[in-house]
Amino acid sequence: MRRTESSSKLWRRQKFVRTLLGKHGKVLTWTKIHAPIALVELENGERITGEVVDYQNEDIKTGMKVQVVLRRLRSNSDDDVIPYGLKFKPLKK
Amino acid sequence: MTAVVGYYTTKFGELWDKSLYDLVEESIENALKDAAIEKEEIDAVFFGNMLGGILENNVHGGAKISEFFDSHLPIFRLEAACASGGIAFHNAHNYVKSGAAQTVLVVGAEKMTDYPTDVIVSALSAAASGEEQEAGLTFPGLYALLARHYMETYNYTEEDLAYVSVKNHYHGSLNEKAQYQKEITVEHVMASPYVADPLKVLDSSPITDGASALVLSSNKDVIKKAKTSAKVLSTAVATDSISLSKRKRLDELAATRVAAENAFKDAKLKPADINIAEVHDCFTIAELLAMEDLGFYKKGTAGSVVKNYVTKHGNGNGLVINTSGGLKAAGHPVGATGIKQLGEVYKQLTNAASKRQIKKANYGLTHNVGGSGGTAVVTILGATE
Numbered sequence: 001m002r003r004t005e006s007s008s009k010l011w012r013r014q015k016f017v018r019t020l021l022g023k024h025g026k027v028l029t030w031t032k033i034h035a036p037i038a039l040v041e042l043e044n045g046e047r048i049t050g051e052v053v054d055y056q057n058e059d060i061k062t063g064m065k066v067q068v069v070l071r072r073l074r075s076n077s078d079d080d081v082i083p084y085g086l087k088f089k090p091l092k093k
Numbered sequence: 094m095t096a097v098v099g100y101y102t103t104k105f106g107e108l109w110d111k112s113l114y115d116l117v118e119e120s121i122e123n124a125l126k127d128a129a130i131e132k133e134e135i136d137a138v139f140f141g142n143m144l145g146g147i148l149e150n151n152v153h154g155g156a157k158i159s160e161f162f163d164s165h166l167p168i169f170r171l172e173a174a175c176a177s178g179g180i181a182f183h184n185a186h187n188y189v190k191s192g193a194a195q196t197v198l199v200v201g202a203e204k205m206t207d208y209p210t211d212v213i214v215s216a217l218s219a220a221a222s223g224e225e226q227e228a229g230l231t232f233p234g235l236y237a238l239l240a241r242h243y244m245e246t247y248n249y250t251e252e253d254l255a256y257v258s259v260k261n262h263y264h265g266s267l268n269e270k271a272q273y274q275k276e277i278t279v280e281h282v283m284a285s286p287y288v289a290d291p292l293k294v295l296d297s298s299p300i301t302d303g304a305s306a307l308v309l310s311s312n313k314d315v316i317k318k319a320k321t322s323a324k325v326l327s328t329a330v331a332t333d334s335i336s337l338s339k340r341k342r343l344d345e346l347a348a349t350r351v352a353a354e355n356a357f358k359d360a361k362l363k364p365a366d367i368n369i370a371e372v373h374d375c376f377t378i379a380e381l382l383a384m385e386d387l388g389f390y391k392k393g394t395a396g397s398v399v400k401n402y403v404t405k406h407g408n409g410n411g412l413v414i415n416t417s418g419g420l421k422a423a424g425h426p427v428g429a430t431g432i433k434q435l436g437e438v439y440k441q442l443t444n445a446a447s448k449r450q451i452k453k454a455n456y457g458l459t460h461n462v463g464g465s466g467g468t469a470v471v472t473i474l475g476a477t478e
Contacts, residue, residue: 013227029245029343031237032290037229039238039338047338049228049238062245073227085227 005077017086020048023068024091027052027061036060040088042068050086065091095189095311096477098319099128100436102305105424106272113145113204116304117154118161120429121200124306128319132161135308136194138168141181141201142428147216148208158200174220175375177201178305178431179461179470183328185309186472195312201433202304203426213300217427220464222336233297233376235337235465237289240378242343244291247393251291255282256399257377258295261415264406265422267449272301272424296377301424305432307439321443321477326456327359328472335467344393346466349386353460356471357388360456364388367412367473368454369441371434373462374419383460384414387471406449416441416449431461435472442476 025042036052038060052060053071066088073085101123103116111119117140125132138158146152155168162168173180178201185199205213214233218226221235230238240254259279265271277295285294309325316322331351334340340347357363364387372387374380384395384404389412398404404414417423417437420430438457440446454476461470 029238029242031230031234031241031292032287033229033231033234033237035229037234037238039343049225049230049336049338051229062241073229 005083007077007079007081010077010081010083013085017070017084020068020086021070025066025068027064027066029062030060038066038088040066048086050088052090053087054089059090067091095186095309095325096316096322097307097325097435097439097474098310098316098322099124099308100306100439101127102270102429102433102436103303104270105301105303105426107206108302109206111302113149113202114157116204116302117158117200117202120202120304120306121161121198124198124308128308130196130308130315134196134315135162135166135198137166137188137197139181139185139197139199140168140170141177141431142170142203143172143174143177144203144205144216144427147219173468174463175373175425175427176431176461176463176468176470177428179459179472180330180468182431182435182472183330183470186325186328189309189311196308196310196315198306198308199432200304200306201429201431203428204302205300205426206302210300220467224338225336231289232465233289233292236376236378237292238337239343239382239465240291240376243378243381246344247396249396252279252283253396253400254296254377254381255279256402257374257380258282258421260399260402260405261374261419261421264416264449265418267406268418268423271418271422272299273418273422292376292378298375298420298425301426303424303426303429305429305436307432307436321445323439323442324475324477326362326473326475327356328470329355329359330468330470331355332468333466335464337465345386346382346462346469348466348469349383349460349462349471352469352471353387356473360473362456362473367456367458369416369438369451369457370412370414370460371417371437372414372419372460374415374421375425375462379462380414380419387458387460406451410452413451416446416451431459431470434459434461435474438474442474
């Protein structure tokens with residue numbers, strides 16, 4: 001299927017993305033579709049979903065603490081904008 | 094009184110020699126035959142379809158169906174992801190009830206096997222929120238999040254989910270229109286590869302082609318002339334946030350709960366009155382949630398109920414769930430599913446379900462879900478005799 005990337009859509013999304021960078025949260029539930037994806041509750045109660053990166057297999061469990069990081073999401077848009085977005089990194093104990 | 098007076102479904106499966114509208118035409122033609130009426134007697138058509146626009150660049154299905162009727166009758170295409178069929182029926186029923194028409198045809202159809210799996214999975218994600226799509230969540234992924242939460246909250250294992258699939262495959266073996274007519278075991282489910290951990294291939298409904306159609310009428314003569322009929326007692330739609338992250342609870346689909354409460358209230362019935370239910374088991378976890386959210390079992394208990402096969406055909410006189418094989422074994426052509434569920438209940442209530450006929454069928458319920466619970470349609474039918 002054609003993915004219709006839009007630079008303005010990516011730009012609009014960045015305004016939201018930057019408000020969450022660096023925040024801490026904990027995993028409420030997760031799945032693994034090649035990579036792990038988690039539903040996370042941030043310390044302010046807000047919930048978001050995203051991929052977990054920089055993990056060891058044994059890290060992934062419900063209740064684990066994570067930090068929101070900025071990572072590339074997929075391949076470039078047609079006009080070569082690199083789509084960045086939110087992912088989670090395990091917080092080391 | 095509004096009643097279902099005829100029904101037909103195509104075979105569900107990989108139907109490579111048939112297009113979307115070949116399937117639509119086959120189901121319409123035969124549903125009219127089953128209802129013993131001519132196409133000129135149809136006042137309006139409601140068409141449930143999700144993917145035509147995304148996959149085939151073809152959204153104006155109403156006008157396409159007009160070619161078959163060779164007339165200028167009103168035709169509406171309705172979309173609510175995997176609940177497109179259910180929502181088409183709901184609106185058709187309201188249209189008849191309002192007096193805008195007496196006899197309408199409702200058809201649901203989907204053509205899914207023309208494209209590779211990744212294209213279909215991506216097209217189906219159109220029913221998820223932008224944020225979930227951006228996170229890389231597919232529909233198996235969203236239900237996997239719900240499955241893990243349910244398992245961890247109520248202490249169930251992956252094996253506990255597998256029983257749903259075993260039961261529904263047994264029912265599929267009794268349905269000559271089902272995509273899979275083969276029984277499976279818990280071991281088969283457990284040995285199948287992960288799609289989205291903890292959900293495996295055999296926890297998941299397949300990619301399917303198919304179309305189902307029914308005729309709905311308030312016209313006394315049409316109802317009298319029909320071989321068999323079943324009364325529509327109520328139909329209710331409820332919605333919820335599209336994103337799981339915006340839901341208050343992750344151990345239920347609140348849209349199902351609310352739609353069911355309203356449907357039972359309107360029908361003046363309670364869950365214990367229902368003999369047969371077709372529920373939206375797009376994944377095994379979805380049947381467990383439905384059993385609880387529809388009010389049949391207490392929250393957190395469905396996992397132990399399915400292990401004893403209480404809801405399986407032939408096991409006692411209680412509620413039987415998904416005699417068609419459900420989405421799991423009968424197949425899930427998304428727009429058709431909601432109509433097939435109604436058709437299955439209609440067959441059970443009119444004693445026409447052959448090998449899978451249940452003993453006592455006075456009241457039946459259908460439960461059709463769009464997305465991961467963003468839309469739910471619950472309909473209750475009753476036997477006429």
